[in-house]
Amino acid sequence: MAQTTPSEVAGANSAAPVAVLVVDGNEDHQILSIAALTRKGWIVRTAASRKQGLQLALAYHFDAVVIGSKLRDGNGIELLRGLGGRLPGTPIIFVVPLGGEEAALQAMESGAQSYIVKTPRYNELLPAIVEEHVVEARNRKRLVETEQIQAQAVTARKTVEEQLSQSQARLKLVLEQAPVLLWSTDRDLRVTSAMGTGFRDLTFPRSEERGLSVYEYFNIHDDDIEPIVSHRRALLGESVATQVEWQGRTYDVHMEPLRSKEGAILGTIGVAFDVSERTRTEESLRRSEERFQLLGRATNDVVWDWDLQTDGMWMNENVAAMFGYRAEDVEPTGSWWEERLHPDDRGRVGASIDDLIGSGGSVWSAEYRFRRRDGRYATVIDRGYVLHDASGHPVRMIGSVMDVSKERKAEAIQSAVYKISEAANAAKDLPELYRQIHKVIGGLMPATNFYIALYDDWAQTLSFPYFVDEEESPPPPQKLGRGLTEYVLRTGRPLLASPTVFEELVRTGEVESVGPASVDWVGAPLAGLDKTIGVIVVQSYTEGVRFAEEDKAILNFVSEQVAGAIGRKQTQESLLQTSSELQAIFRAVPDLYFRLTADGTILGYYAGRYADLYVPPESFLGRRIHEVLPREVGEPFARAMQRVLQANSLATMEYGLEAQGGRKEFEARIIPLMNDQVVVVVRDITEKKAAEAALKESMDRLRQSERLATLGQLAGFIAHELSTPLTSISLLADAAARRTKDAGVLEKLEKLNEEQRRAAEIIRNLTSLSRNRQVKAIDSDLRAIVEAALDEVRRYRKKGVAIEVSLGDAPLRLMADPIQLQEAVVNLVRNAIDATVRGSVGVRLEERPGFYAIVVTDTGSGMSPDVLSRVFDPTFTTKPRGEGLGLGLPLAKHIVAGHGGSIEATSQPGAGSTFTVLLPRGDVDEDPNRR
Secondary structure (H helix, E strand, C coil): CCCCCHHHHHHHCCCCCCEEEEECCCHHHHHHHHHHHHCCCCEEEEECCHHHHHHHHHHCCCCEEEEECEECCEEHHHHHHHHCCCCCCCCEEEEECCCCHHHHHHHHHCCCCEEEECCCCHHHHHHHHHHHHHHHHHHHHHHHHHHHHHHHHHHCHHHHHHHHHHHHHHHHHHHHHCCCEEEEEECCCEEEEEECHHHHHCCCCHHHCCCCEHHHHHCCCCCCCCCHHHHHHHHCCCCEEEEEEECCEEEEEEEEEEECCCCCEEEEEEEEEECHHHHHHHHHHHHHHHHHHHHHHHHCCEEEEEECCCCEEEECCHHHHHHCCCHHHCCCEHHHHHHCECHHHHHHHHHHHHHHHHHCCCEEEEEEEEECCCCCEEEEEEEEEEEECCCCCEEEEEEEEEECHHHHHHHHHHHHHHHHHHHHHHCCCHHHHHHHHHHHHHCCCCCCEEEEEEEECCCCEEEEEEEECCCCCCCCCEECCCCHHHHHHHHCCCEEECHHHHHHHHHCCCCCCCCCCCCEEEEEEEECCCCEEEEEEEEECCCCCCCCHHHHHHHHHHHHHHHHHHHHHHHHHHHHHHHHHHHHHHCCCCCEEEEEECCCEEEEEECCCHHHCCCCHHHCCCCEHHHHCCHHHHHHHHHHHHHHHHHCCCEEEEEEEEECCEEEEEEEEEEEEECCEEEEEEEECHHHHHHHHHHHHHHHHHHHHHHHHHHHHHHHHHHHHHHHHHHHHHHHHHHHHHCCCCHHHHHHHHHHHHHHHHHHHHHHHHHHHHCCCCCECEEEEHHHHHHHHHHHHHHHCCCCEEEEEECCCCCCEEEECHHHHHHHHHHHHHHHHHHCCCEEEEEEEEEECCEEEEEEEECCCCCCHHHHHCCCCCCCCCCCCCCCCCCHHHHHHHHHHHCCCEEEEEECCCCCEEEEEEEECCCCCCCCECC
């Protein structure tokens, strides 16, 4: 009893090797099949689509066809139906994935002779199954041929015996080569014949097959053990079918009584088929199903299988653990499941499944709420996969449900805490804050009946500023009683009062019955910094809405945030109330008043006008100073406050802020109020600072004028006292020059004249700078004035210093005093020449909007910032002693200012200097009499 080997298949007709057609749309699976079959030396042709597979199957002869479940243009079932009846005698083997029993059944119904499950041993099993069916097909073909021969023998009576003998021989040959175990025994159960290639795999020699008893075959001595029992039953006339394990292999055994022509039982005849591979495959499937069940248990998920045609639904036992339903509560239908979806989710979930099926899709997922047995809802994530039949119609849907209630509840609690905190800042008043809190709590638990109770410690009364209830109207403020609200307020602990708990509290005298009786009552204390300020409550009047310990814990957790939010909003409203009462008092006071805590929190303010505030009150009340003011102001302010509190003394600081109308300057006086508070009085000193700056500028101009006046008086005195000696020096030098021919003497006399002229020029500059010069403005050409000045300074040019001029060609008309303006340009250019040892001096004219510009540049050594700031000071000079007083630049500025213009100097050490004169263009027809 052994299966046929590949060599025997090839040996059956060595001229015709086995040819196999593999049709599979999965390239990896196709390659795996080719590799497994070609190792046997067989011819393999492949196709990936239904159309191509059909063409090849009908165009060529194949000993077997292997078809995968998925093809590129359809599925394998469709190809099977297309081949139906068109390949008689050719075995077709269908390949199904693990868990594809339904597809295997459809394949067998559609014309497949066998199927193989794609397991890890697929490459080993496929050649064996193909080989088995090819041999079987060839044997069937030979049997058909034998029958045809027998039919011919009947018509040819003369050769009946001969043909019969041949047929018997052929039959014997076929039976001997059949991939089965075929044997017969006598009544003593001794083997009388044994045929079939299956015997080749047995461990005893072929010579011992006959003559042995069945007991010896199986090494058995008892009559009540298989297969002895089956043989005994056949001897009694029964047809027996059983399964036997023998030498490590599994066989399906069929036994029949062997009868004589008269009907007497002569012995037994049996046939056995090696089903080892099929058994292993079935075992693999069974284990796969076990793993499917164990997976559901390991993950605690509800695993389900829904028949879309009958609405039948199978669910594993986790439905009881997850939702609390008993086995008898669960109806195995999709309708039962759908009825327990939350009403708000039911339509959405059903529509998503319908859309998936309508579009021909396979993968589905949804998150929804599912009703537990106790009436509460669990939040679940459901994932499913749609299975289609051969024609593409959806037939089943399998999937799993995961409970994510805890995760979603945690997310909802965190979101609620955030929303309450946000509401405390966003709500315009306490009633709006209470409404927002109610809305947030309603997202965590049923809160149709909800109220907030607050205790007034000073008045010793309990008020209900927010009260929403189906059975009761909002009660007025009242003295403390012995209700459930007062119990939570008194104990400071949360309470879930079910009917049983409430009755016990009443029995012990802890509480009294107040108002309509509720089914469940849940309250949590609103705990402030050092005391309980109130209670937050949700309650239910219907049996369908119940609360659990989880709800109590959630409400207690959220109550801390609620208490903080109410406290902050009460503080804000109290501060606004106090602020409004004192606004009238402070409207007449120009200063701003603020009260702050030690950590910088602004508790209150008073201001005569809102417009004087840096930001609106709602943007700073209850916030810290560093959150309101810019960092560069807020941090020094906070440090100053700490110094005031530590030293218990006054501190003053000045600071600036960018306001809508521009930058403003403020003076703040910080005064300690209590151990942990300060008062800050702020005054706007913008105008004061501007006045101080204007006064300083005026004082600077006055001091400058006084210096110039003093300098003028001194210059007048010097000019008066030195003019006569200088004239005499000049006359005497000229006279001496006329009387001598000595070149050395003449050179010294010329130097004497130069020094006299330099002294005269110094005196002239001093008197020019000090006197109030009248500007005689006339219509002038600025270009001509600058050219005249350049002609005048030619005598001051130095070797190695070039003068670069760019004046343009067109005249530049303006009202100016050409003599004075020429003097100013001369002084600027001379100053540039004096500053340059080697390089160049540039002079150019530019037209700018509303102005003409005279730009004088040099490549000298430049000036430091300190020198640059004093360059126009008449009492300051950088020239060495004996080279002048440095009055050229102050005199130039004086002249330019008299023309209504300005002069600016820019310089960097080592990079030269630039002097820019800006003169207003003006109107040549305007009144020239100006200073």
